Amino acid sequence: MARAGYGGSAVLRLLIGVLALLLALRAPGAQPDVSGAFGAVARVPGGVVLLGLVAIGEAALAVWLVVAGILSSSSHTLERWRQRLVYWGRAVFYGVVATTAARFALGAHENSARSEHRAERHLLDAPGGPVVLALLGATVLVVGVGMVWVGGSLRFRRTIHVPASRGRRRCVLVVGAVGYVVRGITLAVVGVLVAGGAFTDDPHRSDGLAGALDWLAADPVGRIVLALLGAGWIVSAVYSALRIRIARLG
Structure with a gap:
């Protein structure tokens, strides 16, 4: 499964x-x-x-x-x-x-975007809603930083059977590290935007992944970052496909 x-x-x-x-x-x-x-x-x-x-x-x-x-x-x-x-x-x-x-x-x-905007608007208008949204953003940020650390320190090796061959081992570890770091950076951006939406009373900044992609796509430098993140997510897809075989599930 x-x-x-x-x-x-x-x-x-x-x-x-x-x-x-x-x-x-x-x-x-x-x-x-x-x-x-x-x-x-x-x-x-x-x-x-x-x-x-x-x-x-x-x-x-x-x-x-x-x-x-x-x-x-x-x-x-x-x-x-x-x-x-x-x-x-x-x-x-x-x-x-x-x-x-x-x-x-x-x-x-x-239209999921409209539904998300309505939900975020209701949350911001509710008593204590901005605090809840800020805590949610902080949690996502911490998770994202944690994923970057897991990727950079190669701690994900504990969850896979690392190939014995030196070349294959290096390939798997590089692909895994890139995947974790890129997903962590993406989550960190999402967390910052969600928390920022709580302080600015702007539900559009709290759209999760969609809001992060939209924010990056609005700026020339952001589009370069977005292209790098996109390539990293594709690498992460390759790592997830590799885990079908090498995941340590016992």
């Missing part, structure tokens, strides 16, 4: 990478919205099948993460619950991705 999920993640990361490159190149019709990318995929021949496979893979990975959290066997109570929260937090993320992919595979055409 987990290995199927890594395949679905590879497709998702590839979509994000291609979307970022299209935005960096100012391609006509490119929209800074991953849900919009799902809608575009659903409209091409075979796209519904592809989204269905992504939904099944991500749902399988979410279920495996829930089970892995339940079966966490650390002898220390705090460490055991820390591991469970990490597993279950990831399970929620992959569950949301699976649900979104399934919706578009089944024909949903809702």
